[in-house]
Amino acid sequence: MDTPSVSPPAARRRRGLGAWLALAFSSLTVILTLLLVEVVERASTAYLKESIGHGLGELANQTADKLDRGMAERYREVGLMARRYDLLDPRLTLAQRRQVLTDMQQTYGYYDWIGMTGLDGKVIVEARGLLEGVDVSQRPWFRNALDGIHVGDVHEAVKLAKLLPGENGEPRRFVDVAFPYAGAGGVTEGVLGVHLSWQWARDVERSIIAPVQERGRVQALIVSREGVVLLGPKGLQGKRIGTGSLRLAQGKATGYLVERWDDGVDYLVGYGATVGRGLYPGLGWTVLVRQDIADAYAPVRKLREHALWSGLALALLFSVAGVLVARRITRPLGALAESAERLGRGEAVALVPNARDYFEVQALSGTLDKLVADLVRQRAELRDLNATLEQRVEERTRDLEGALAAVRASGERMSAVVEAAQDAFIAVDQRGIVLDWNGAAERMFGWRRQEAVGWPLAELVLPERYRAGFADALHVFRQTGHLALLEQRLERVVIDRHGREFTIEMTSGLAASGTEAFFSVFLHDISERKKVEQMKNEFVATVSHELRTPLTSIQASLAMLADGMAGELPPDAARLTAIAGQSSERLVRMVNDLLDIQKIESGHMDFVRTAQPLLPVAERALGAMEGHAAKAGVVLRCDWAPGAEGIAAAIDRDRMEQVLTNLLSNAIKFTPPGRTVTLGLAQAAGKACLSVLDEGPGIAPAFQARIFERFAQADGADSRTRGGSGLGLAISKAIIEEHGGSIGFTTAAGQGTRFAVELPLS
Incomplete structure (x- = not known):
């Protein structure tokens, strides 16, 4: 007679287990989802804030660079004007000279005044006839030009105030550029001066800032070396400021920070500084780009709201899923518990696994079903064991004899293989x-x-x-x-x-x-292979030597073109010339690396080792890489241990500098802008220790084992865009080992890499 499928106590247990599992799943999913959303929101917010700050810093840096480029171009242009033959020809009439100056003024619309004076300071001729005959000998631009100072800072119009209208309701302001000019005999005859309209700087500022105005009110300030606002909001223009961002910018740093200004408003401020360019020495201007912190971080607030609502939606979804999963889990367990109760009451129940149950329930059902049969079978096997023991011994003996024969045959086969x-x-x-x-x-x-x-x-x-x-x-x-x-x-x-x-x-x-x-x-x-390798090395050396001579000529020719040897190049031609120069420099470095690696392989690299302090060598390597680091936006710093000046080793100075510049170049290459590369010198365990620490992404685990191999480069796109021959670390390792030292590294993903060089103390 069949019993009920589910007894009331069992039903209550199943309902209790399902409820507890549903509650547990719901609680855990809600907690984990909210925690995950919080972590992601915090990380995203921090990244977004940093991106916004770096964006303002980049705007300030771009504005400073554009000011430098513009002033350098005007500086060079006025210098060339002062040497133009068609302007200095004594046979020209006053009207003809005025026409030449007018043509010059029309080439650049921001030249408000361009004229020539005699040595007495009186204006001889001007493009529009303004101030002709007026004595300007007391004006700073006239005196400074004769003293070798060819550019002056921003100032308001003095003698031209009544002759030229104001700009946007403000008095006109100029930047002066002036050069002395000489006659046919090379004797200085006067000064050619230009008043560059300060409206030029405002247009530069608008061209940089205008594209980002849609993200909020962004203001740019151009500040003089003395801290006076030359260009900025009306309430600040002409005033002296002393903010922390200004001090950092005057220290030639680039970046951003949050600070409160005198108006009581907190601003996100990006900062940068002009540094001059080419022959133009610069005027010490700094650029600050500020934005109200509320406007700047508006995207952050939107991100937080989106993360909150997304987290709540996910928590609700996972809770419903938890209830459904709990019911699915408890259903087969309830059926299994019911069958176990029936077995306990002595009923003959077969625990056949259900194909729809999950694996653990199927395994448990099958195991319980087989338990009784296994016990019966084991008892039968024990009864038969004594009767079959002798037969088993004979079988094992035969097996051992077969194994021994197989071992002998294997030995004979091995001998045959070795002989063949x-x-x-x-x-x-x-x-x-x-x-x-x-x-x-x-x-x-x-x-x-x-x-x-x-x-x-x-x-x-x-x-x-x-x-x-x-x-x-x-x-x-x-x-x-x-x-x-x-x-x-x-x-x-x-x-x-x-x-x-x-x-x-x-x-x-x-x-x-x-x-x-x-x-x-x-x-x-491998003697024949060695001969082939020797021929290969000689071929590489010959080709490298033959390549270096024409490459050096190409590099020198490109440098002379870039320096203006063939006159001013069109912008496109100048850009292509710069790209070709950079590529030729890279080829020269690759050829030099090939020559070094060939010398190392052939044992022909000369080392002149003398005992000397390591600190001067490290300082020279650090100084040699400062320009490269500044171009990449990376900060170089040193970490000399106490008593570092007394650490000495027997080294070849040039080769050791080559190792350090290789390591510093790699560190700068893989360090993000604004981060730091540190060169250290210390003494430990009877060794001189040099180290280069970067703050880059670290070395991929798959690449670490072959990092010192020749031509080894990471295969990711990030490395390829950075370039390199893949020989620097191989050459460095060979040089260090020739000095009796060792080189190694430690790295962690996202935490940078530290290369360490150990040398025997002298």
């Missing part, structure tokens, strides 16, 4: 005595097997100069059980029966164990 191998095989015991010698070894060395077996290996195949080292290595192995040569592919020089030396490639391993252990050595003749 193309590579020479030698077995050597722990004393260095030859135990086996195959046919390939006979052909390689000229000794027959019966002559070689039982003879010391060193006397048969090693040149005299290597035998003592071989004996020492065997002695160390017998004492410690360790030999560094094992399981490595090595190149060695050996001799044959007639004393001829040649190069082989060997792989050795340890066979058996204990006192019966012996070395199995496979040798392959």
Whole structure:
């Protein structure tokens, strides 16, 4: 008679378990979802704030760079005007000179006044006739031009105030550029001066700031060296300020910070500084780009609101899913509990697994169902065990005899394989005595097997100069059980029966164990390959030398073009010339790297090692990379340990500087702008320690094992865009090892990399 499918107590238990699981799933999913949303929101907010701040800093830097470019162009242009033959020709009439100046003024609309004076300071001629005959000898631009100062800071119009209208309701302001001009005999005859309208700077500011105005009110300020606002909001223009961002910018730093100004408003301020360009020395201007913190961080608030609502929606969704999963889990467990209760009451119930249940329930059902049958079978096997024991012993004996025969056959096959191998095989015991010698070894060395077996290996195949080292290595192995040569592919020089030396490639391993252990050595003749490599090295050296001469000429020619040797180039041609110059410099570096690696491989690199302090070498390397670091926006710093000036080693100064500049160049290459690269010098454990620490992304685990190999480069796009030959670290490692030192690195993803060089103290 069938019993009810579900008893009331069981039903209550299932409902209780399902409810608890649903509550647990719902609670955990809500908590985990909200925590995950909080973590993501915090990380995203921090990243967004940093991106906004860096954006303002970049705007300030771009504005400063554009001011430098514009002033450098005007500086160069006015200097060229002062040397124009068609303007200085004494045969020209006053009207003809005025026409030349008018043509010059029309080439650049911001030249408000352009004229020539005599040495007495009186204006001889001006493009529009303004101030002709007026004495300007007391004006700073006239006196400074004769004293070699060719550019003056922003000032309001003095003599031109009544002759030129104001700009946007404000008095006109100028930047002065003036150069003395000379007559046919090379004697200075006067000054050519230009008043550059300050409206030029305002237009520069608008061209940079206007595209980002849609994100909020962004204001740009141009500040003089004395801290006076030359261009900015009406309430600040002409006033002196002393904010922290201004002090940082005057220190030639670039970045951003949050600060409160005198109006009581908190601003996000990006800052940058002009530094001059080419012959133009710069006027010490700094650029501040500020934005109300509420406007700047408006995207952050929107991100937070979106994250909050998304988190709540996900929590609700996961809660519903938790209830459904709890019901699905408890359903097969309830059925299994019901069947177990029926078995406990003595009913014959087969616990057949349901194909729709999950794996654990199926396994439990099947295991319980098989339990009784397994117990019965085990009892039957125990009863039959004594009766079959003798038969089992005979079977095991036959199995052992078969295994022994298989071992003998395997040994014979191994001997046949070793004898047929193309590579020479030698077995050597722990004393260095030859135990086996195959046919390939006979052909390689000229000794027959019966002559070689039982003879010391060193006397048969090693040149005299290597035998003592071989004996020492065997002695160390017998004492410690360790030999560094094992399981490595090595190149060695050996001799044959007639004393001829040649190069082989060997792989050795340890066979058996204990006192019966012996070395199995496979040798392959690579003397022909070495000849090919030597020919390759000579070819690379010849090609590199032949490439370097034309590359040097190309590089010099491009540099002269960029410096104006052929006159002013059109912008497109100047840009292409700069790209070609950079590419030729890179080719020269690659050729030099190829020459160095070839010299290292051939053993022809010269080292002049003398005992000397390491601190001056490190300081020179740091100074040599300052320009490269500044261009990349990376901060270089030093970390000298106390007493660093007394740390000395026997080094080749030039080669050691080459190592440090290689390491610094790599660190700068992979360090984001605004981060730091540190060069350190210390002494530890009787060694001189040099280190280069960057704040880059770290070295990928898949690339770490081959980082010191030749031409090794990470395959990601990030590395490819940075360029490089892949030889720098290989050359550096070879140089350090030639000095008896070592080089290594430690790295962590997102936390940077530290390269460490250790050298013996002198």
